[in-house]
Amino acid sequence: MRISTTLAAAAAISVVGVAAQAGNPEPAMMDKPIVIVEDPEPAGSSINSTYIIVGVLAALLIAAAANAD
DSSP states (O other), X not given: OHHHHHHHHHHHHHXXXXXXXXXXXXXOOOOOOOOXXXXXXXXXXXXXXXXXXXXXXXXXXXXXXXXXX
């Protein structure tokens, strides 16, 4: 009787062990990490556009004053 109890316990443990290992035999598939690529901001001009507009207007005023004479 003692051998049959030991065999029954060993069979139960092996069934539980197989059930714990059941599943897909392939390795777990991990998703690739999501990479967000941010576009770099365009490089700004080293000269403020206000200076360019003021310079053009000043040149036009000087040219108009020179032609008026």
